[in-house]
Amino acid sequence: TRIKGNYKYEIGDLASTLNYMAQEIVRSNQIKDDFISSISHELRTPLTSIKGWSETLVSGGYDPEETRLGMGIISKESDRLIGLVEEILDFSKLQQNEMKLSIGIVNLKVLLQETILNVWAKAEKKRIHLLLECDEGVYVKGDANRLKQVFMNLVDNAVKFSHEDSSIALTAQRYSASEVAILVRDSGIGISEAHLTRVRDRFFQVDALNGGTGLGLAISQQLVELHNGRMEMDSELGKGTQVTVILPLTEQPLDLESAAGADK
Numbered sequence: 148t149r150i151k152g153n154y155k156y157e158i159g160d161l162a163s164t165l166n167y168m169a170q171e172i173v174r175s176n177q178i179k180d181d182f183i184s185s186i187s188h189e190l191r192t193p194l195t196s197i198k199g200w201s202e203t204l205v206s207g208g209y210d211p212e213e214t215r216l217g218m219g220i221i222s223k224e225s226d227r228l229i230g231l232v233e234e235i236l237d238f239s240k241l242q243q244n245e246m247k248l249s250i251g252i253v254n255l256k257v258l259l260q261e262t263i264l265n266v267w268a269k270a271e272k273k274r275i276h277l278l279l280e281c282d283e284g285v286y287v288k289g290d291a292n293r294l295k296q297v298f299m300n301l302v303d304n305a306v307k308f309s310h311e312d313s314s315i316a317l318t319a320q321r322y323s324a325s326e327v328a329i330l331v332r333d334s335g336i337g338i339s340e341a342h343l344t345r346v347r348d349r350f351f352q353v354d355a356l357n358g359g360t361g362l363g364l365a366i367s368q369q370l371v372e373l374h375n376g377r378m379e380m381d382s383e384l385g386k387g388t389q390v391t392v393i394l395p396l397t398e399q400p401l402d403l404e405s406a407a408g409a410d411k
């Protein structure tokens with residue numbers, strides 16, 4: 148009977164494990180379905196605009212000013228498509244453990260300055276002031292382009308979810324003897340406590356109408372972890388959000404020239 152008892156227990160255990168697995172599969176299928184429908188929409192919007200404008204221009208009869216406007220929109224929407232596809236490819240590479248980093252010594256101040264330059268125009272449109280605070284001579288070991296991608300994503304989110312005429316601060320400060328913390332702080336719409344635990348999940352968006360894939364934070368977090376760092380988020384609904392990236396510091400390179408540009 149003892150054997151029978153154990154056997155019964157194991158069947159019960161197995162049944163609940165299978166049940167749990169089935170629920171997980173249903174849940175992850177639901178997440179994937181939601182993602183496919185939201186990404187299809189994200190891809191269709193720029194494609195519709197590109198198709199509309201190219202057909203209009205092909206039909207001819209437009210003055211140079213109108214033609215330039217149409218071409219400008221086609222170019223901008225193509226960039227948006229490329230960005231979306233790159234984000235999906237990066238995510239899939241990270242999922243399959245196939246993201247290759249090109250490691251060098253990165254001058255943090257240069258990297259953050261370049262980040263700010265890249266999002267400057269977008270911030271300007273909302274009259275958002277971007278502030279940078281970072282000491283000279285702070286170096287981290289990593290892939291400059293991938294780290295820039297992380298900070299661009301964070302500042303881009305901060306701009307997207309900030310009100311007009313506000314400020315965003317990008318601050319680097321020593322966190323411990325061997326680590327630096329880079330803070331991206333906005334005073335935008337904020338995230339509720341319930342959503343804050345989920346925003347770093349792949350595909351998750353508080354409001355799907357804001358556009359985007361819901362992959363940015365998941366990608367950023369994984370890239371930071373590949374650099375032996377970590378990412379923390381604090382937020383208050385209606386007050387603003389702060390994302391902290393903590394990275395290990397490295398020694399100043401002997402050959403200063405090699406670390407002058409973040410792309411090297």
Ligand code: ADP
Nearest residue numbers: 304305308346352353359360361362363364388
């Ligand atoms: P997306 O490409 O949709 O922006 P992310 O993974 O970068 O994807 O962000 C996921 C969601 O987290 C966003 O859709 C938004 O709801 C929320 N979020 C991210 N950053 C901020 C922020 N700075 N302020 C408010 N909400 C944010």
